[in-house]
Amino acid sequence: MSIRVELYGIPRSRAGVAEVLLPMNGPTSTLSDVLRELADRFPQLADECIRGGELRSGYTASVGGQRFVSQPDTRLDAGDCLLILSADAGG
Amino acid sequence: MTQIVETANFVKTRPNSERGLWGALPFGYHGCYLRVDLSEGTGESVSLDGDVLRRFIGGSGLGVYLLLKENAAHAEPLSPEAIIAFVFSPLVGSPLTTSAKFAVVSKSPLTERINDSLASSGFAIAGKKAGCDALVITGRTAEPSILIIDDGQVRIEPAGDSWGATCGEAQRRLQERFPGDWQIAVIGPAGERLVRYATISHDGRHAGRGGSGAVLGSKNIKAIVVRGTQRCQWAKPRELAALAKTISEKSFGPATAKYRELGTATNLLVFNRLKALPTRNFQQGSFESAVDLSPETLSVARERTRAYCVACTIGCEHIYQLTSNTNSSDEPSIPAALDSQPSTLNSTGVRLEYENLFALGPLCGVADPDVVLAASKRCDELGIDTISAGGTIAFAMECAERGLLDASWLRFGDGAALLRCLEEIGRRAGLGDKLAEGSRRLADVIGHDSIAFAPQVKGLEIPGYEPRALQTMALGFAVGSRGADHNRSGAYEVDFSDKVDRRKLTADAAQLAIDTEDKAALIDSLILCKFLRGVFDDFCAESAEMLNLVTGWDTTAAELQQTARRIVTAKKLFNIRAGWTPAEDTLPGRFLDQSLSDDDQAQLSAPQLQSAIERYNLLRGWQADGYLESKNLRALDLFEL
Numbered sequence: 105m106s107i108r109v110e111l112y113g114i115p116r117s118r119a120g121v122a123e124v125l126l127p128m129n130g131p132t133s134t135l136s137d138v139l140r141e142l143a144d145r146f147p148q149l150a151d152e153c154i155r156g157g158e159l160r161s162g163y164t165a166s167v168g169g170q171r172f173v174s175q176p177d178t179r180l181d182a183g184d185c186l187l188i189l190s191a192d193a194g195g
Numbered sequence: 196m197t198q199i200v201e202t203a204n205f206v207k208t209r210p211n212s213e214r215g216l217w218g219a220l221p222f223g224y225h226g227c228y229l230r231v232d233l234s235e236g237t238g239e240s241v242s243l244d245g246d247v248l249r250r251f252i253g254g255s256g257l258g259v260y261l262l263l264k265e266n267a268a269h270a271e272p273l274s275p276e277a278i279i280a281f282v283f284s285p286l287v288g289s290p291l292t293t294s295a296k297f298a299v300v301s302k303s304p305l306t307e308r309i310n311d312s313l314a315s316s317g318f319a320i321a322g323k324k325a326g327c328d329a330l331v332i333t334g335r336t337a338e339p340s341i342l343i344i345d346d347g348q349v350r351i352e353p354a355g356d357s358w359g360a361t362c363g364e365a366q367r368r369l370q371e372r373f374p375g376d377w378q379i380a381v382i383g384p385a386g387e388r389l390v391r392y393a394t395i396s397h398d399g400r401h402a403g404r405g406g407s408g409a410v411l412g413s414k415n416i417k418a419i420v421v422r423g424t425q426r427c428q429w430a431k432p433r434e435l436a437a438l439a440k441t442i443s444e445k446s447f448g449p450a451t452a453k454y455r456e457l458g459t460a461t462n463l464l465v466f467n468r469l470k471a472l473p474t475r476n477f478q479q480g481s482f483e484s485a486v487d488l489s490p491e492t493l494s495v496a497r498e499r500t501r502a503y504c505v506a507c508t509i510g511c512e513h514i515y516q517l518t519s520n521t522n523s524s525d526e527p528s529i530p531a532a533l534d535s536q537p538s539t540l541n542s543t544g545v546r547l548e549y550e551n552l553f554a555l556g557p558l559c560g561v562a563d564p565d566v567v568l569a570a571s572k573r574c575d576e577l578g579i580d581t582i583s584a585g586g587t588i589a590f591a592m593e594c595a596e597r598g599l600l601d602a603s604w605l606r607f608g609d610g611a612a613l614l615r616c617l618e619e620i621g622r623r624a625g626l627g628d629k630l631a632e633g634s635r636r637l638a639d640v641i642g643h644d645s646i647a648f649a650p651q652v653k654g655l656e657i658p659g660y661e662p663r664a665l666q667t668m669a670l671g672f673a674v675g676s677r678g679a680d681h682n683r684s685g686a687y688e689v690d691f692s693d694k695v696d697r698r699k700l701t702a703d704a705a706q707l708a709i710d711t712e713d714k715a716a717l718i719d720s721l722i723l724c725k726f727l728r729g730v731f732d733d734f735c736a737e738s739a740e741m742l743n744l745v746t747g748w749d750t751t752a753a754e755l756q757q758t759a760r761r762i763v764t765a766k767k768l769f770n771i772r773a774g775w776t777p778a779e780d781t782l783p784g785r786f787l788d789q790s791l792s793d794d795d796q797a798q799l800s801a802p803q804l805q806s807a808i809e810r811y812n813l814l815r816g817w818q819a820d821g822y823l824e825s826k827n828l829r830a831l832d833l834f835e836l
Contacts, residue, residue: 110468113461114452116491152449162450162729164691169469170796172693187468192729193687195459195549195659 223285234334253284256720258300310405324423383578430747450729484562553659554585566610586656647784
């Protein structure tokens with residue numbers, strides 16, 4: 105399976121890409137799996153936004169823009185799209 | 196002719212021997228406010244007890260106290276009797292980052308409810324050094340004037356050639372007239388013409404919402420010019436410096452990276468993706484040309500620079516260069532000399548924030564970045580709130596397209612029409628005279644139940660957070676004391692988390708909304724920049740620490756939480772005295788009977804909202820309908836007001 109990840113704001117700036125398709129092992133993955141894979145692929149993103157399979161304070165994730173998630177064991181299925189963005193929406 | 200105002204009882208900063216805990220004068224304050232009556236030509240220093248200062252701190256909190264004390268709720272907002280207060284805080288002038296801020300508090304001419312708008316930066320420091328914790332103004336001068344506060348002494352001079360000038364040009368001319376360490380806050384042509392959402396500008400930054408610029412304009416005051424030499428002492432200066440250094444170091448880190456590196460405009464693509472980006476007067480939650488307007492795209496084609504407020508380590512201001520000479524109007528009736536005036540910040544640059552971008556872009560269906568940047572710049576020059584301007588124009592565009600408004604030239608997506616509207620608002624000419632009244636009053640004129648899609652709460656236009664897509668924010672908008680506002684309720688933070696389903700409001704969200712509202716009340720009274728909030732692990736506890744080092748108090752996190760509740764309730768008290776009724780705490784019909792056209796899951800009903808509002812009121816300790824009881828006032832030490 106694969107998970108599409110969309111990056112916004114600082115995460116996009118650090119990774120240098122707007123989105124990436126991550127191949128994952130098995131039919132399902134967890135939020136932690138995807139974040140670890142992202143960290144491996146984009147070290148600068150990891151430095152700022154990811155620590156030990158979790159998002160650092162100040163960042164959040166949303167599955168398809170529908171629901172925000174934070175638990176590392178949140179299940180992600182094939183076809184899911186994960187958004188990584190700043191938790192601070194102040195404008 | 197200069198009028199020297201007699202300044203009675205004005206005292207220099209009191210000696211340290213008079214300072215202490217409750218009741219005595221704390222460090223960090225002068226212990227007085229300067230009350231100027233423009234009609235009478237008098238100035239008076241009025242004492243502020245340590246007890247009052249501890250209960251309301253400064254900024255918005257002290258401002259609402261002063262308005263209640265002055266019995267300002269009953270006055271018509273643009274009458275001579277109206278009060279407008281410029282309020283500083285104990286942290287102003289301290290080494291704490293982002294603390295150079297002031298609050299402008301008055302009854303809003305747009306909402307006729309409490310209004311507190313905040314701005315930065317050097318004016319706050321100079322105003323406080325003038326020897327007062329607040330400047331309270333009432334009355335009206337006979338002719339266009341400037342108010343000068345020179346180290347506590349007051350005088351009034353003719354506005355001269357600053358009258359009629361744009362914000363930036365007026366400040367430039369006055370800076371020539373008052374060189375050196377004077378700091379200046381001005382209104383633009385819109386404030387002079389009593390546009391109900393006119394701003395007060397200082398160094399290109401604006402006390403933006405609710406029409407404080409019109410209040411100053413109604414008093415015939417073009418500008419306030421201040422300077423002073425009176426510095427407050429801090430209770431524990433060495434420890435304060437160490438704490439300030441620690442907070443500054445944190446402010447260079449990831450908690451503020453978004454603001455520092457990208458600016459607030461980076462919200463645009465996120466909100467568009469979540470279908471939370473108000474588009475074409477809230478008919479949609481996403482805009483097909485959002486990418487073209489995003490800072491990620493704008494940065495490629497345009498030079499971008501950053502600017503800082505005084506005493507700020509974040510530097511959130513991102514200034515974009517205009518790439519073409521977009522005229523503001525085909526037939527400008529404002530003198531051409533005004534149209535060619537440079538803005539305060541940069542003659543070809545414009546500061547771009549998410550709210551400017553959303554309101555003058557997607558909300559009006561405008562996709563041309565040059566037009567949006569030019570419109571934003573023009574709002575700054577005229578001195579009008581971009582959110583209310585964009586919201587009112589978008590509403591008029593929809594009315595025109597529906598045939599409810601005779602303006603065939605006014606259509607969504609028409610950049611020239613947007614710029615024409617702004618010019619006419621600034622001059623109160625043509626349709627602009629009606630647009631200058633805001634969307635609620637325009638709906639009253641248009642009729643045909645257009646109020647159902649006038650994008651406002653209590654008359655204040657809704658900022659760039661689609662209520663149906665962010666429903667805790669919807670609750671925050673509905674109950675907000677100054678109307679729909681993202682700076683007084685940060686409930687969007689809850690919607691951007693896994694604490695709630697952002698598209699399904701339940702009564703459980705009420706406490707979460709209260710928490711963000713209380714936090715905002717505290718930040719706005721300290722006063723600190725909200726962009727700093729991410730650096731704190733325990734905001735109330737850390738706020739207590741910094742406040743104690745400044746003042747010498749022994750306040751606690753629990754006391755500050757109570758202070759925040761007191762300030763929110765004091766605003767409610769003001770509104771009740773000004774005529775508030777429970778029916779005001781709602782959203783326009785569009786948000787309660789239609790799902791978003793591009794997200795049918797984004798749906799909110801009137802019963803859902805009403806249930807959450809009642810829960811909110813009860814959790815605040817108020818009556819279910821939002822009215823206060825005597826016990827509320829006693830419990831929060833508000834009874835004497």
